[in-house]
């Protein structure tokens with residue numbers, strides 16, 4: 001299965017991606033995680049991306065397109081993949097088409113802006129392995145510690161309230177038009193994000209079983 005996950009920042013794409021990834025045994029390609037890893041490792045790309053990420057802006061298309069193209073060529077993508085956080089602009093979607101990638105579906109997780117702002121304030125991430133948690137909705141087994149790799153959890157700098165509002169604006173202006181793009185291609189599926197992760201998961205898996 002080749003799947004794109006769409007949705008506002010904090011809509012729960014990453015969480016659903018982890019679950020689908022395990023169930024269908026396909027890798028998740030998270031551009032956000034890849035860029036953060038580059039940043040942490042101090043690569044040239046990471047340094048270039050930093051100012052954009054910190055401001056809640058998008059990293060330039062050509063940078064992201066380059067890293068996705070490289071990643072999709074790796075062996076583990078042969079049987080399918082989940083794109084989490086890519087494409088985020090129409091030019092990125094067109095670039096994906098031009099790579100000859102035919103997706104099965106673009107699944108959009110719909111969550112109201114007011115709910116997003118509430119959720120982002122509780123978000124915690126593991127900078128070591130990329131796993132994400134929430135202080136209320138998705139608690140780690142041990143407070144402040146990653147279930148997967150036992151590293152200490154952090155608050156992402158771009159999850160600060162003002163930056164979150166920026167990211168929401170960017171989402172509405174640049175990413176939401178992708179819903180029309182994939183609707184026109186007959187690929188769009190929408191799921192209403194629920195308060196409980198397991199309820200959203202049930203809707204997601206039901207929707208995917210039909211494609």
Ligand code: ADP
Pocket residue numbers: 008009010013014031032033035052053054056057058059060061064084085086087088089092158167
């Ligand atoms: P979220 O988990 O909130 O959806 P991500 O972790 O996917 O956010 O992305 C964090 C930041 O990384 C974005 O605000 C943006 O600066 C950058 N980024 C990630 N994916 C892309 C992309 N496809 N195009 C441009 N910038 C991106």
Ligand code: ZN
Pocket residue numbers: 126127128129130131146147148149150151
């Ligand atoms: Zn971890």
